[in-house]
Amino acid sequence: MATAALDTHDSHTGGHPPTSTGLNNTKVAIWAFIGSECFFFASLIATYMIYRGRSLVGPFPHEAWTDPATGHVFKAILNIPITSVSTFVLLMSSLAMVLAHSAVVRGDRKSSKIWLASTAFLGATFLGFQAYEFTSFVHEGLTIHTNLFGSSFFILTGFHGAHVTAGVIWLLTLLFIDMKRGLTPDEAINVDVCALYWHFVDVVWIVIFTLVYLIK
C-alpha cells in the first residue's frame, strides 16, 4: 500500500529514495555525456569529410604531390600499416578494460590491478604512436597551417587523442585508488562508468580510422 512507504528515507541513498530507474546517477550522466560527444565528434568528422580533396596544396593523405614552385615531391603522408598496429593496440585496451571491470566486480584485487594497468598502458601506447605520427608528419611538411587537410586532420585526431589522454588519467586514478586501498565490488560502478567512456573513445577511433585512413 502506498500509505506505508512515506517515512523519511534512509541515509544510505543520500537522503533520496533509490533512483527512479534503479540506474546509478553517474551512469545515466555518462550516457548523456556520450550522446553529446557523438555530436561533437560527428561535427569534427563531418568537417574532415567536407574538406576531403579540397586542399589547394599538399601534402595529401593518400596521393603524392609535387610542389610546383620547388619541384619537391611529397609522398602520400598516411602510414596505414603503423596506424593499423596502433588501432589494434587501442582495441585490445578495450578488452583489458572489460577484464578490469570484471575483476573489480568479482573482488579479485590482483587481476583488477593488472588489467587496469594494462588498459592504461595500452592507451598510453596508442598515444605514443600518435605522438610519433604527428612528429613525423611535421617533419614531412604537414602542420595545422599547411592546408585544409592538415587543419582538419590534426584537430580531429588531436581531439581524439585528448580524449584518450583524459581516459588514461582516469584509469591511472582508479589504479592508484585500487593500489592504495582496493576497489571494492560496491565501487565497480566507478570502473563501469570509466569503461563506458573508454569504449566510446575506442569506437570513435574505429570510425576515424575507417574514414580517414582506410577510405581513399
Place this chain on the structure above:
Amino acid sequence: MATTVSLPLPAAHTSHKYESGLWSWLATTDHKRIGQLYLYTSLFWFLVGGIEAGLIRAQLYGPNGHVVTAQTYNELFTMHGTTMIFLVIMPLSAAFFNYLIPLQIGARDVAFPRLNAFSYWVFLFGGLFINASWFFHAAPNAGWFGYAPLTTRPYSPGLNIDFWVIGLQILGISSLAAGFNFITTIINMRAPGMHLMRMPIFSWMAFITQFMIVLAFPIVTVALTFLMLDRFFGTNFYEVSAGADPLLWQHLFWLFGHPEVYILILPAFGVVSEVLPVFSRKPLFGYPVMVYSGILIAFLGFGVWAHHMFAVGLGPIADSFFSITTMLIAIPTGVKIFNWLGTMWGGSLRFTTAMKFAIGLVALFTIGGISGVMHSSPPSDLQQTDSYFIVAHIHYVLFGGSMMGLFAGLYFYYPKITGRLLSEKLGSLHFWLTAIGMNLTFFPMHFLGLDGMPRRISSYDAGQGWESNNHLASYGALLIVTGMIFFVWNWFSSMRKGAVAGNDPWGAATLEWMIPSPPPDYNFASIPNVTSRYPLWDRKSPHLTSEVPHGSAAESKIDVEIGGLSTGTMPAPSDTALNAVHAHPSAKELGIVMPTPTIKPFIAAFALGSVFIGLILHKNLPIMFIAATVFVLALFNWLLTPLEPEHHSIS
C-alpha cells in the same frame, strides 16, 4: 484567492556555519540558492541588454542619428543579441530549471549538486568575460551569429571577436554541464509514483530542452573551436584562400542555432503550461499531446537549420526540403497553442498578472510564429531576409514568447521563492506597459522590413518612408522601459511589504506548492508518493481531476498520502502540510543528509575561466598552464571528496 492565509514567515531553519553571508552563496550546493543566483544574474544582464536596446532605439529614432558611432552601433546590436540570448533567456530559464525541477519531481536536490554550482559559476564567469570587452573598447561587433570568414583574424583583427568566441565557449561549458545534470535528475530523482507521464509539464519541457542543449551545443563548440584555432593558432578552417568553404560556419552555427531557438522557447512554453491550468481551474488540455508535440518540436528543430540560409542559394532540392520541414514544425507548435486555448476554454479564469503574461505569450508568440511560417517559403524569405521583418519576427518569438512566458513564471513563482506575493496592481501596470510597448516597438518593424529597411544599419536617410515607424518603435521602447521600472519597484518592495503567500497562494496542483514558501533546504520532509498529475488537486479539489488518469488500485487516489498526511484527513485547504505544523525542523533534526557546502566548484570554475583569460592575453602560456593545473587539482579534490558527510559517493 481564498487560499492566501496569513502565516508568520518561516524563520531560518538550519544552524550550520554556511547558513548566511557571502560564503554561504559561494559554497552553496542548494539548487534553490543556485536558482536564485541564476535569477538575479540574468535579471542584471537583462538590464544591460535593455540599455543596449535603448541606445539602439535612440540612434534609430530619426534619420541620420548621431547618438553613437557606426562602430559602437555594431557593438551594441551584437552585444544586445548575444546578451539577451545567452545571458538572459537561457540563464533565466536555467533559474527555473534549478529552482523548480527538484521541487516538481519531488526530490531534495539535483543529481549532482556540486556540478550544478560549477555550472553557475562558469556561466557567471562567461558573462563577465564577454562583457569585460566593453572596458577594452573592444566589444564583439559581428552580429550575434558571428559569420566566419567575417570573424576570422584578417577581417576582424581586434580583440572584439576574441572576447565573443571565447565567451560563448565558456557559456557552452556551463550549459552542457547543467544539461547532463538535469537529464540525470529527471530520469533518476523522481519521487515514487512520479511516472514520466505524471510529471508536471514544465519539468517535461525542461527535460526536452536539456536534450536539445546536450545535442546542439557540441556542434557550436566545434564551430567556435575552429574559429578560435583559426584566430589564435593559424588553422585554415574558415580561410577561403586555402580552399575553405565559406558556408562551413553557417551550417555548423545554424545546426546549433535553430535548436537553440527552441531551447529558448520551450522552457517558457512549460511555464505557461503550468500557469494556464491553475488560473483556469482546469487540468491542462491534452497533456500527452503537449508532451509529444514538445518532443516533435525538438526533433524537427534539428532538421530546419538551412532556412536561415535560403539567401545563400543552396539549390532547389535543399530549399524545398528545409521549406517543408519548417512548415512541418509549425504543426506541433500550433497544437500547443490550441491546447492552451482548450485549457482556458470553459475554465473559471482568474486574470492575475501571471495569467496575463501567460495569455500574452499565447497571443504574441502566435504572431511571431505566423511570420516564422512566412519565412519557410524561400521566395518570400528572400524578400524578408536581413530586413527589419526578421527583427520583428525574432522579437515576437523571443520577447513576445520567451520573455512573456518567463515573466509569467516570475509572477507565479515569486511567492514560492520569497514567501511573499508581488503586488497585482504594479504587476498589472507592468504587464500592460510591456504588452502595449512591445507591440508598439516591434509591430511597425514588419512594415519597415517590407518597406526595405535593412537590419543592422546604424543610420538611414530621410525621405524613405521609414521615419514614422521608427518613431513608433522608439516610443514603444520607452513604454517597455517604464514597465520594467514598475517591475523592479514591485520586485523589491514586495520582498518586505508583499502579502504573505503561504504554501499555495494560487490553488495550484503540483508538488512544489505543498511545501512551505520559501522551502526548507531539504524541500520535502518526507518524499511524497505521487498517484496522478495533480496531487494537490486530488486532495483539495478532487472534482477537477476526475478525468485525469490515476494510479492503479494499489496506489489509488483514496490512499494518496502527501507530506505525511493522507487524503481526507486534511483539515484545511492549505498551509497544513507537515512542515508548517512543525515550523521547519532542520534537516539534521529530521535525520536528512544534505550535501556539504563546498567552495571547490567555484575554484574549479574560476581556474577554468583563467585558462581562457590566459588565451586572450596573447596566449599567455604560463597563466594558461597554471590555471589548467589548478583546475585539474580542484577537480580531483572535488571528485574524491564525498558529496555528503557520512556517505560515500562520487558525483
